[in-house]
Amino acid sequence: MEVRIFKNDLEIGEAAGKIICDFVNSKPDCVLGFATGASPVPTYNYITEQYNSGKVSFKNVTTFNLDEYCDLPRDHKNSYWTFMFENLFSRVDVDPAKVNFLDGNADEKAESARYAEAIKSKGGIDIQILGIGRNGHIAFNEPSDKFTDEAWRVTLTQSTIDANSIYFDDIPIPHYAMTMGIGSIMRSKKIILIATGASKAEAVKEMINGPVTPGCPASILQQHADTVILLDEAAASLL
Numbered sequence: 001m002e003v004r005i006f007k008n009d010l011e012i013g014e015a016a017g018k019i020i021c022d023f024v025n026s027k028p029d030c031v032l033g034f035a036t037g038a039s040p041v042p043t044y045n046y047i048t049e050q051y052n053s054g055k056v057s058f059k060n061v062t063t064f065n066l067d068e069y070c071d072l073p074r075d076h077k078n079s080y081w082t083f084m085f086e087n088l089f090s091r092v093d094v095d096p097a098k099v100n101f102l103d104g105n106a107d108e109k110a111e112s113a114r115y116a117e118a119i120k121s122k123g124g125i126d127i128q129i130l131g132i133g134r135n136g137h138i139a140f141n142e143p144s145d146k147f148t149d150e151a152w153r154v155t156l157t158q159s160t161i162d163a164n165s166i167y168f169d170d171i172p173i174p175h176y177a178m179t180m181g182i183g184s185i186m187r188s189k190k191i192i193l194i195a196t197g198a199s200k201a202e203a204v205k206e207m208i209n210g211p212v213t214p215g216c217p218a219s220i221l222q223q224h225a226d227t228v229i230l231l232d233e234a235a236a237s238l239l
């Protein structure tokens with residue numbers, strides 16, 4: 001793991017965005033794995049600026065997102081599909097036909113197999129963006145007693161429900177989600193994990209300095225060959 005510490009989230013967004021844009025320019029038909037949440041938003045803003053200045057094009061890029069709520073229509077304002085189109089895909093020239101999402105309303109086993117096959121058929125994910133939960137989750141893989149492999153249907157923990165319910169003002173937040181498994185994430189060739197703010201400091205410490213354990217799912221990244229962790233000073237404060 002390479003750990004880099006920045007003054008603020010804008011600097012992180014620029015650093016992560018540069019890695020992604022440089023890679024897309026070197027491999028225009030690459031495969032990118034995207035994450036939702038507040039952490040990657042400055043990165044998506046930086047990428048959008050680069051696109052607007054004509055410095056990068058995403059028209060041949062294939063995308064896979066990490067997760068999606070269950071029991072929520074895809075076009076609901078709080079779906080992760082909507083989040084990605086609002087925060088990135090509609091702002092750059094990503095081809096919607098090359099955008100891939102887990103369907104939170106499909107049969108779990110069939111959907112997991114479909115997503116695994118779709119990722120494999122594209123040659124795997126070149127760069128996967130990740131956030132981290134306050135409880136050490138990555139995507140929606142919550143702390144548990146085993147590492148998962150392919151995509152699966154997860155019951156969200158109270159910590160995650162509390163953290164994400166601020167976004168739900170019309171209906172209660174769903175308690176289930178489909179998420180890429182730990183194995184699918186670990187098979188990404190490169191991983192960029194972004195964490196900002198003091199609320200992530202404990203999880204960041206466990207991820208980097210703690211034992212590799214499914215009790216802190218992000219700790220598995222210690223075993224990944226090419227992971228870069230981008231932190232602000234608050235998130236790095238317990239290192």
Ligand code: PGA
Pocket residue numbers: 036037038039040131132133134137138139
């Ligand atoms: P956040 O979520 O970026 O909104 O903090 C990260 C996560 O829960 O994985």
